[in-house]
Amino acid sequence: MKILIDNGHGVDTPGKCSPDKSLREYKWSREIARLIVASLKTRGYDAELVVPEDNDISLKERCRRANAVCAKLGTKNVIFVSIHSNAAGGDGKWKSAGGWCVYTSPGKTRADELATSLWNTANTVLEPYKERFSVLKQSGAYDSRQVPMRADWSDGDPDYEARFAVLTGTSCPAVLTESLFQDNKADVDFLLSEDGKRLITQLHVDGIINYIKNQKE
Template identity: 65%
Template sequence: MKILIDNGHGNNTPGKCSPDQSLREYAYAREIAGRVVDALKAKGYDAEKLVPELTDVSLAERARRVNEWCGKLGANNVIVVSIHCNAAGNGSWMAAGGWCAYTSPGQTKADLLATALYDAAEVALTDYKEIFPVLKTKGAYGANQKPIRTDYSDGDPDFEARFYILMKTKCPAVLTESLFQDNKADVAFLLSDEGKGAITQLHVEGIINYLKPGAK
């Protein structure tokens, strides 16, 4: 099984950062992707970054790289997880927060991978889930915000979207939005050692649980 970790965007992508510039999405996604790849490799898995470059690589080229591996190994022997941070606004601090994942519409193996990531997020984000309602009472999050964002309209927790990396790749593909880069409390958590560890752990554990024999 080839595990491809996609890190969203590049150092030439405009915008895509926290209002105070402390978190840049491309850099954060690359740091987490590197940690996830290293952790999976240390456990004996065949993992690699889809985009080792620092510059942005087009979605078409990202999908081409994934599908090249699918051609070599078979689409059932490849997975891709694309790591991003969410945003609710356009340059100022916002009140949305939380973690979520996306798959393409319809039921595929990607939905099983996404559910495994949600299960892992429930564990890895325990501290975040505990502090979230406390911070909400202090105005950090809007009243309807939740630490784990779900959409059960089709029976599973992930959201569905026709994102390019989900639609144009032949293997199971999930895109994760690890908290909001324009929420002050989320950015503080994301940039903390604990936060980086939790976001890394949820991806690592979710992928491993999906790959366990009998899990799919």
């Protein structure tokens, strides 16, 4: 199995940062993507970055790169995971949304299993974040509607569905994770902490490995 790890945006993408500019999504997602690839390789898996460059690479080119690997190895032997962090607004102000979620393209596809594996693993690995979330919610860091593990159960599984280009344009199972919110101060503190980076990396690595192991059974 070839594991393709995509990192959102680029150094030249406008916006896509925390209101205080401490977190820039392109930089954070590259750091996490590199940690995920390194960790998977250490554990004997074949992982590779889709975008090793720092600048933004078009969504079309990201799909082209993934599909070139699929054409060579077969779509059954490739998975694609895109690393992002969420935002509730684009106006440069702090917001009160928070939490982790995963997206697939609409409908029942093989990506649903990968997304469910990542969601279930995140639900366990992010236990320290969930505890912190419920404490900080009481002091107003998150509004009353917010939950640490965001899910859309309307079709029986926890992933959200969207026609994101990297999800609809890739021929292998592809998911996109939104790890917490870059415009929530409490989430940004977690995302930039060593513990936060370690846990976000771990949930992706373990979620991917759990998926691959289930495929073999």
